[in-house]
Amino acid sequence: MSHRPPPTPVDWLISLAVLLFGVAEELGGRSMDLSRRPLWWLGVVAAAAILVLVRQRAPFTALAVYASINTPLTAYYGEISAAWQFYVHLLLLFTLLGVVPLKDRRAVAGLAATAVLCLVLLFMASSMVTAGDVAVLLVMSSIAGGAGVAVRHHRHVALQAQERGELLAREAVTEERFRIARELHDVVAHSVSVMVMQAGAARLMLHPDQAVEREALNVVEETGREAVEELRLMVGLLRTGPENDGLAPQPNLTRLDELVEQMRAAGLDVRLTIEGTPVPLPAGLNLSAYRIVQEALTNTLRHAGPTASEVKVSYRSRMLCLDILDEGPRDGRAPGAEGTGHGLVGMRERVALFHGRLAAGPRPGGGYGVSVSLPLSGRITVVT
Structure with missing residues (x-):
């Protein structure tokens, strides 16, 4: 998903935290039976940290890849399942639901993968599971998913507000420009009309033998009248009400x-x-x-x-x-x-x-x- 932003410093910090937490838990050992918890799990931790790092660019791919690796391994090594595995899954679910709607098939697939992981965890520890354990899984999964949905909703609302603000600003500028054009139209039309009148008066004062001058002033008069008419035709499109009839004197x-x-x-x-x-x-x-x-x-x-x-x-x-x-x-x-x-x-x-x-x-x-x-x-x- 190339339109997604590259990892931010916060993404790098979260990825580093996942890496340190996973390595510490694996090396610290939730069980002394290292033969059932081989050291190549450290590679799985590193892979999980990489998926966390790129989760913003490809949220569904990161969750799908992680779930396809982590859930089978959890089923096999369920009795010594590490906490970091479940936390990483919830983080990836939160990220996914923060960018896609619940009706999207990717969101449905992410929720289904989370449900399967919870069932695997409960089944593998069925001999020791209690109602409290079930409640913890449900509550944590609901919080992660609900937080993602809430984040997406607020992003959508913020984007709508920003777009509406930009639209209102553009409309305000356009409205003011139309208003200025309507007002200045009367000013310009009046000035051109005065020029036409002065040219006509000058033409009437010419001697009969001044044919060239008379023709030049005729051209000025005709051009001025055409200019006034064109102004009225163009700016007439901007007229929005009877108050803009141009009869009232413009203030100064x-x-x-x-x-x-x-x-x-x-x-x-x-x-x-x-x-x-x-x-x-x-x-x-x-x-x-x-x-x-x-x-x-x-x-x-x-x-x-x-x-x-x-x-x-x-x-x-x-x-x-x-x-x-x-x-x-x-x-x-x-x-x-x-x-x-x-x-x-x-x-x-x-x-x-x-x-x-x-x-x-x-x-x-x-x-x-x-x-x-x-x-x-x-x-x-x-x-x-």
Whole structure:
């Protein structure tokens, strides 16, 4: 089974422990009659240790090989059967049931081999066997098999949880990208429409003898109209509801006061600070900056509840910086996972779109902070 991982250090330790335990028991002697317990049993111990070492790569093969060797030998040398033989069998059974379901024929064969070994042990020691001995065999076999089944179940649940988490993360990224595309579509369509209108106005101002210029502006107008129509056709596939009709004006940083008032009405004590001189921003960047602040404040309200928060917008020479900080929950409850929701996914996508930088996480003094840097000219290629 080549898809199985190679032996780990733990596998090597377990194999070494089996080897030492088996050798010690064989040399120590459960019987002084060495003529019935020849020294070649040490070779069987070594073989068992090797099977234990590779049990993860071939669990059924290891159990089948061991049972086909150990059970006949146990039947022949049953009166001085060593404990290590039974323990190794249970370990191999545990490993097998930890990777194959009970309905699998390999699991059924492994359980049948265990039952045969128990019957052989009871039969060979029938003159001395007690109810307690039978109970010990049944309990130990049940524990080994049940533990294997439980391990497989938990592995399956953990794998499902991991796959579901990855699927939700991919869906969140896709959803946020669609949302950004829907919003930026209106921005781009508006800009192109303005270009078309300006080209049309310039064409009407031309002199009659400027035929070449008039034809060039005609081409610009027609190309612009086609571009707007293509945008609407493509992005129209992303429309998911009547709220995306493109008629409502897209928000921007000039409307942060309205956003702050909404958050205050919801119970969040927000303080807004503007540093530097506001400058005209590209429509897409302006919209994305507003959405980043909105997502950060929404996360604060959702995870920290009514608390104090600060929004600082800094206009620098070549950078727009956004800092959204909060003081954490006021009611003493544990803070939520503010950095794990879809809001952070959306912020990362928007920051990456404009080649900016994002840092989000708990603050040393308590609370949570989101810091964003968006270049106003040039590009920053480091995206975190």
